[in-house]
Amino acid sequence: MFSLLERLRIFYNEVGRKRNAIVPYLLILPALILMGLIVFYPLSSTIIWSFYQMSRIGNITGFAGFSNYADLFANPNFLPVIRRTLIWIAFSAGSTTILGVWLASVLNTRFFGSQVVRGIVIIPWAISVSITAIIWKWMFQGEFGFVNHIFDALRITTPESHIQWLASANTSFPAMIVVSIWASLPFTTMILLAGMQGIEKELYECAAIDGASSLMQFQNITLPLILPSIMIASLLNIIWVFNSFAIIWPLTRGGPAYASDTIVSFIYKLAFVQGDIGQTAATSVLAFLALLIFSIIYVLFVFRGRI
């Protein structure tokens, strides 16, 4: 009996520290190999290609050094795209987080029908992002779209002076931000709500006895205690918003021309429309590095000491 228990301990813990521990590797390796083939192999070829001259269909035609990167910075569209990506992330992720705190604190109170409201506000999450974009494209349609109906009803516009939302960059970019908020608000709210529900109820009771108003309680108890959740929600949103090609492409295709491109739609255009693979790879590498920094911050922040 003793030896059997010992064997078990060895099986699970001790053997693992020795060099010949193959069982965990046998279990994990298949998944890692598959990921290597599907994710890491294309990723590394992208990095390599960024230093080579590439043909339209992705064959190496010569060494390029950093000239792909130089071309990219000489590309008149590139810096505006970077600037727009930063604005896009700041406005979308920023407003989603602020609205998320608002909505989560409302949902955190008990009121008649609160479960129903929770079910309603979560609906956008269940709809795929590309379909969300199609619905909003119709909402923002210039002649008969719902948003223009509302503007007419509020007497801001008339049918003759309708705003062509998606036709010019000044209006299509804010429209894209609205869509992005719509799509990412439920998830953000749920993370923040989970954070709020983890706060001890006694804190509020004590504060109420001491005569603190709801607003003071929110400022001095809720807000400081959900700060970690806010950090996580913001980081996840930044990454999510960065990635949201499925919003931009159906809505405007980054257009007109490059006017509403962010870096993801810019990469897609470089690759599949213009066929400039060298610049595609260079842009991808820069985007990859930016994402890498954010995800390392996220992982270190969230999983500190737990992996």
Added chain:
Amino acid sequence: MMASKLSPLGRIFIFVSVVLFSFFALVPIFVMIMTALSPNESISSEELIPQTLIFKNFIEVWQQIPLARFILNSLLVSCGATLLNLTFAFPASYGLARFRFRARTPIMFLILVTQMFSPMVFIFSAFRLVVAYGLVDNLLSLVLFDGVFTLTFSIWLLTSYIQTIPYEIEEAAMIDGCSRVRLLKEIVLPLAKPGIITSVAYVFIESWNDFLFALSFITSPEKSPVTIGIFIFSGRYHVEWGLLMTSALLATLPVVILFFFFQKQLVGGLSAGAIK
């Protein structure tokens, strides 16, 4: 914060907020359904809610585009990707949850960091890979990329889940002479079922919703999943809004139903990954 302790001002604030947020969430859904139910001539009119509701679009949409084919394609891709994903994720998660070995921390770190990637950063190389394997316009390419790209998340989720299962149960089974393979199949698998269901729902929904891989690898309508198939109605100069909204509604329904069915586990699983 109980409602009874809220000041009248607080109650008004809650009420106004609830109305605003519900309106924001529901209006696009309402518009989609209304447009799908409207006759074409009232879509291009000034009225918000059409006088007559019709189901014509719901019949016509099946004849105009191979919507059934699109849904079948989406279904095949999602099921295939889920199966592929779980086949590889389950043993890997078990290995990561139950063993301590040198490469464990680096692997966990790699998995977590990869979870944040945008597939856009390698899309062209991925496309080249798909071309090299002769998988262009083949659903298998989507199964592979959707299934593997979601692998990091499901491994992470399942690893955390298996860690919550008391290890003594396995110990007892081992003492009774249970082999390692049987242990996995007959003891760990049933116990990990809730975690597996969450992963299945996640991978299924993600694959169903995939847009980028489908847009890049699929070239013909016969092989299109719904997310790109319904764009047939969205031409460069003319958009058939009624039929587009009808197909959007029909394409959304299966995944919405799935979502609300698994809502609790999904929200729990997704936010647990972020918070706990």
